[in-house]
Amino acid sequence: MTDYRELNRANWDDRAAAHAASPGYAVDRFAADPAYLSEVVRFDLPLLGDIAGLRGVHLQCHIGTDTVSLARLGATMTGLDFSDKSLEQARRIAALAGADVTFVRSDVYDAVSAVGEGYDLVYTGVGALCWLPDIRRWAATVAALLKPGGRLFIREGHPVLWSLDYDRRDGLVALEHPYFETVEGQVWDEAGTYVETDVEFAHNKTVEWNHGLGEIVTAVLEAGLTVTGLAEHTSVPWEALENGQMTDIGHGEFQLADRPDRLPHSYTLQAVKAPV
Incomplete structure (x- = not known):
């Protein structure tokens, strides 16, 4: 049987250039405006806070627009992804943006050997965890990457949304x-x-996993981190449901057109590693 990573990597390699050329990723804005941030990171800002001077790693960074945005907020950023084609685009976009970002090719579970330890911030964006079969292994990887007192920040599509x-x-x-x-x-x-x-x-087959919110939080706790925040949101940064079921509410966010308060669309989870 074909390894899930091979299928998923081929899918992402196939789409990287098209994503970078799409209006949704606004690569031209990064080149034209040195203060421009991705809509995802702008949504995160109220909870993310000041990250200036932090050493951060962005797991599953794809074409790096969020990574570049975090660097523009003053963090020293490393982006990690398993797709060579995605990282080619990420390096190109960082150069266009004038951002000093390091990009490393690696599977998430091999991140520690690929980029080392001692990070102040581990950041993971929307649409990342569904590509991983084992949430406990992911949380253990995050904990190993963080230095004592370091922080995990993740906004992700809600597992209820993924199950629809x-x-x-x-x-x-x-x-x-x-x-x-x-x-x-x-x-x-x-x-x-x-x-x-x-x-x-050409490559359209993928393998994905959902992870319940309780499973994610428990995995983070079992990895030795302390949860410091868990917020659920009534929007998500892509049109997750088809056939007119979602409304574009601006700033890259979509929500259920009919009674959106019925559905948790996304969540933000924050946790810290205990100081020594």
Whole structure:
């Protein structure tokens, strides 16, 4: 059987250039405006706070627009991703933006050997955890990357959102896919992507896993971190449901068109490693 990493890497390699060329990632804005931040990081700012002077690593950084944004906020950033093509775009975008960011190719679970330890900040953005089969191993990796007193910051799509039937035509919000982590991942074969593009892709099969919110928090606690914040949000930074079920509310955020308070769209989790 093909390894899930090979399938997923081929999928991301195939889409990296199209993502960088799409209006959603606004690469031209990074080149034109030295103060420009990605919409994802701008959403994070009220909870993220001042990160100037921190040494940070961005796990699963993709094409690096959020990594560059964190560097523009004054952090010394390293971006890590397993996709060579994504990192090619990330390095190009950082150069266009005039940002001093280091990008390293590695699987998340090998991050410590790839980029070392002692970080003040581990940052993970939206749409990352679903590519990982074992949330406890992820949390242990985060804990190993952080120095004592260091901080985890993650905003992610809510596991309730991930478990919905995405393509319903009757307007109902229905749970269809696993909420909890399963041994075998969900196999998808989808030709498109989440940005506007006319590109046709060759590698469309992926393997993904959901992780319940309790599983994520428990994994973080078992890794020795102390949870300092958990906020749930009524928006998410992509059009997660099809057939007109979501409304664009601006600033890159979407929410359920009908009674959005019914659905936790995303969450922000923060935790710290105990000081020595």
